[in-house]
Amino acid sequence: DAGVIQSPRHEVTEMGQEVTLRCKPISGHNSLFWYRQTMMRGLELLIYFNNNVPIDDSGMPEDRFSAKMPNASFSTLKIQPSEPRDSAVYFCASGQLSGYTFGSGTRLTVV
Amino acid sequence: AQKVTQAQTEISVVEKEDVTLDCVYETRDTTYYLFWYKQPPSGELVFLIRRNSFDEQNEISGRYSWNFQKSTSSFNFTITASQVVDSAVYFCALSEVGTGNQFYFGTGTSLTVIP
Numbered sequence: 001d002a003g004v005i006q007s008p009r010h011e012v013t014e015m016g017q018e019v020t021l022r023c024k025p026i027s028g029h030n031s032l033f034w035y036r037q038t039m040m041r042g043l044e045l046l047i048y049f050n051n052n053v054p055i056d057d058s059g060m061p062e063d064r065f066s067a068k069m070p071n072a073s074f075s076t077l078k079i080q081p082s083e084p085r086d087s088a089v090y091f092c093a094s095g096q097l098s099g100y101t102f103g104s105g106t107r108l109t110v111v
Numbered sequence: 112a113q114k115v116t117q118a119q120t121e122i123s124v125v126e127k128e129d130v131t132l133d134c135v136y137e138t139r140d141t142t143y144y145l146f147w148y149k150q151p152p153s154g155e156l157v158f159l160i161r162r163n164s165f166d167e168q169n170e171i172s173g174r175y176s177w178n179f180q181k182s183t184s185s186f187n188f189t190i191t192a193s194q195v196v197d198s199a200v201y202f203c204a205l206s207e208v209g210t211g212n213q214f215y216f217g218t219g220t221s222l223t224v225i226p
Contacts, residue, residue: 033214043202043216056213089154093214100146100206100214102156 002026006092006103013110018080021106024073025094033100034067034077035091043091049075082110114138115205117217124193125225132188132220134203140164145179145186146204150219156202162186193224 005024013019025032033048047057049069057067064083069075079086087109093102116135124130136145147159160170162179170177174191190197203217 031214035216042218045214045216048213091156093156099144099158099161101158102148104155107154 004092004094004101004103006090006106008106009104010107011109013082013108015083015110016081017110018078019082019086019108019110021077021079021090021092021108023075023077023092023094023103025075025092026101027073029094029096029101030072031095031100032069032075033091033093034075035093036088037091037105038088046077046090079108082108084110086110113217114215115203115217117201117203117220119220120218121221121223123223123225126195127192129189129191130193130222130224132190132201132203132222134186134188134217136184136186136203136205138184138205138207140207140209142208144206146206147177147186147188148202148204149199150202151199159188159201190222193222195224195226198222198224 004026007022030051034046036044036046044059046059047067048055052069052072065079067077089105089107091102091105093100095101114137118133143164145162149157149159160177167179167181176189178187200219200221202219205215207213
């Protein structure tokens with residue numbers, strides 16, 4: 001089991017550019033979460049999916065953020081246009097009620 | 112309202128001391144799960160333990176132990192004989208059946224073990 005795979009591990013982009021973060025959940029897990037972690041705000045839930053369906057996206061900060069899960073094995077989080085305040089570590093997690101596994105995170109820096 | 116409260120923001124202990132990290136949760140569900148995760152300086156989130164709401168038996172794993180008390184809605188984590196490698200941020204979390212497996216994190220407790 002390769003665990004939850006996130007790519008890229010690091011991303012540096014210029015303000016205004018589109019950024020796409022990717023996540024491959026563990027096979028068989030029916031829930032997928034996107035979190036953002038910053039020093040100021042800690043771990044924030046952005047959105048989560050159950051069986052590929054978005055259940056709660058109330059944590060998505062603005063319309064610049066969008067997330068998709070076209071199938072059970074892939075999800076994306078897109079920021080368009082990116083801003084310096086979006087700089088953070090973005091975690092993807094997958095699992096079921098009885099347990100969740102986190103990916104290694106994507107460290108995003110917007111300059 | 113915070114679903115999971117970790118009142119201790121930062122704790123420092125000297126190596127070999129015991130330390131307890133507090134976690135208080137809030138839920139109306141009868142079926143839920145509680146978790147502890149460790150985030151070392153390297154940044155990854157490492158799963159430590161899961162307990163379900165029907166199992167209040169305390170658990171011990173090496174130097175780690177967990178005390179789950181439904182009467183006080185607490186799920187505290189104790190590290191015995193702390194080591195420098197235990198230095199990390201520890202997160203308590205709650206997952207509720209009633210909210211479609213929503214997963215709530217506490218704000219974390221930063222533990223520093225001083226050699």
